[in-house]
Amino acid sequence: MYNSKIIGLGHYVPDNVVTNDDLSKLMDTSDEWIQERTGIKERRHVDPKGDDTTTSMGVKAAKVAIERAKIDKDDIDFIVFATLSPDYYFPGPGVLVQRDLGLKTVGAIDVRNQCSGFVYGLSVADQYIKSGMYKNVLVIGSEVHSKGLDMTTRGRGVSVIFGDGAGAAIVSREEDNSKGILSTHLHSQGQFAEELALLAPGMGGRWVNDILAENNPDDTSYMPVMNGQLVFKNAVVRFSEVIMEGLTKNELTPEDIDMLVPHQANLRISQFIQKKFGLSNDQVYNNIMKYGNTTAASIPIALTEAWENGKVNKGDLVVLAAFGSGFTWGSVIMRWS
Numbered sequence: 282m283y284n285s286k287i288i289g290l291g292h293y294v295p296d297n298v299v300t301n302d303d304l305s306k307l308m309d310t311s312d313e314w315i316q317e318r319t320g321i322k323e324r325r326h327v328d329p330k331g332d333d334t335t336t337s338m339g340v341k342a343a344k345v346a347i348e349r350a351k352i353d354k355d356d357i358d359f360i361v362f363a364t365l366s367p368d369y370y371f372p373g374p375g376v377l378v379q380r381d382l383g384l385k386t387v388g389a390i391d392v393r394n395q396c397s398g399f400v401y402g403l404s405v406a407d408q409y410i411k412s413g414m415y416k417n418v419l420v421i422g423s424e425v426h427s428k429g430l431d432m433t434t435r436g437r438g439v440s441v442i443f444g445d446g447a448g449a450a451i452v453s454r455e456e457d458n459s460k461g462i463l464s465t466h467l468h469s470q471g472q473f474a475e476e477l478a479l480l481a482p483g484m485g486g487r488w489v490n491d492i493l494a495e496n497n498p499d500d501t502s503y504m505p506v507m508n509g510q511l512v513f514k515n516a517v518v519r520f521s522e523v524i525m526e527g528l529t530k531n532e533l534t535p536e537d538i539d540m541l542v543p544h545q546a547n548l549r550i551s552q553f554i555q556k557k558f559g560l561s562n563d564q565v566y567n568n569i570m571k572y573g574n575t576t577a578a579s580i581p582i583a584l585t586e587a588w589e590n591g592k593v594n595k596g597d598l599v600v601l602a603a604f605g606s607g608f609t610w611g612s613v614i615m616r617w618s
C-alpha cells in the first residue's frame with residue numbers, strides 16, 4: 282500500500298473585484314453587516330461578458346498545479362472535478378478538462394458535494410493512489426456562483442457570501458507511509474438536504490414541459506436557499522467532530538496541528554474552531570476576506586496561498602476540514618512531504 286501526497290497546487294480567480302459597497306448599490310445591505318457577520322470584504326465575480334467558466338477556471342488552476350508538480354500532463358492518470366456550478370447539466374466538467382488540457386483519454390469523475398467537494402475529491406484521489414491503480418491524479422474545485430445568485434434584497438442572505446474561483450492539486454504516489462495523506466474522513470446527513478440547496482428539480486424530478494407551460498417569473502427554485510443559523514450551528518459542531526476524528530485515528534492531538542485550512546464559509550466559524558482547538562492566527566489559514574465562500578474551490582485556493590506564502594512546509598501536520606450543503610462534511614489529515 283502506498284500513501285498519496287500533494288506535489289503541485291494552483292489557483293485562479295477572476296480579475297473582477299466586487300466589494301461590499303458594490304453590493305450595497307444592488308440590494309439593501311452594508312459593508313458593516315457583511316463584515317461583522319461573515320468577515321468578507323470583497324469577492325471575485327466572473328465578467329458576465331467574459332470567457333471564464335467553471336471549467337476554464339479549473340483548467341487555468343490545473344495548468345499552474347501541473348507546472349509546479351514538475352510532471353508532464355501525459356503523466357496524469359485520472360481527473361476528479363468538484364463543483365456545484367458545472368458548465369452543463371451534463372456532461373460534467375471532468376471530461377471538459379480532459380479535452381481542454383489535451384490529456385490522454387484518462388478517466389474523469391465529477392464530485393457533487395458542494396463545500397465538502399474538494400475534501401471528497403482528495404479522498405477519491407487518495408484511495409485510487411493507495412490501491413496502486415493510479416499514480417498521478419488531478420483534483421480540481423471550481424465554481425461560478427455569481428451567475429446564479431439573486432442580486433436583489435430578496436437574495437441578500439445568500440448572495441453576499443459567495444464568490445467565484447478555482448483551485449487544483451496534483452496528488453501523487455508517496456512511498457513512505459508516514460508521509461502525505463494519512464487519512465480522510467467523510468460524512469453526510471441528508472435530513473438537512475433542503476436547508477442549504479438550490480431546489481430546481483433535476484430532469485428526474487419534474488417534466489420540462491410543465492416548467493415551460495408555467496413560465497412563471499416568480500419561480501425562485503433556480504436560486505440558492507440557506508437556513509443560515511441552522512447551517513452555522515451544525516457547521517461548528519461537525520467541523521470540530523471531523524477534525525478530532527482524523528486526529529484520533531492517527532493518534533494525534535490538536536497540539537500537533539501545524540496548519541489548519543478550513544473551508545472558507547464564514548470567518549466566525551473559522552475563529553470558533555481556532556479557539557476551540559487553541560490554535561494561533563499563524564496556524565489557521567483564512568482568505569474569505571478577499572474571496573468570499575467559493576465552495577469546492579475554497580480549500581484548494583486557500584491551501585495554494587498558504588503554500589505560496591511559505592506557511593506549509595515539509596514535515597508539517599496539515600489539516601483540511603469542510604462542511605456544507607447536504608449536509609456533508611469531512612477532513613483530511615496530511616504530513617506534508
Ligand code: ACO
Binds near residue numbers: 311
Ligand atoms: N445584509 C443586511 N441584512 C441582512 C443580510 C444582508 N446581506 N442578509 C440577511 N440580513 C438580515 C436578515 O433579513 C435578518 O433580518 P431580520 O432580523 O429583520 O429578519 C437579519 O439580517 C439576521 O439574519 P440571519 O440570517 O439571522 O443572520 P445571521 O447572523 O445568521 O448571519 C449568515 C447570516 C452570515 C448567513 C450566517 O448564518 C452563516 O454564515 N451561516 C453559515 C453559512 C455556511 O456555513 N454555509 C455553508 C457553506 S455553503 C455551501 O455548502 C454551498
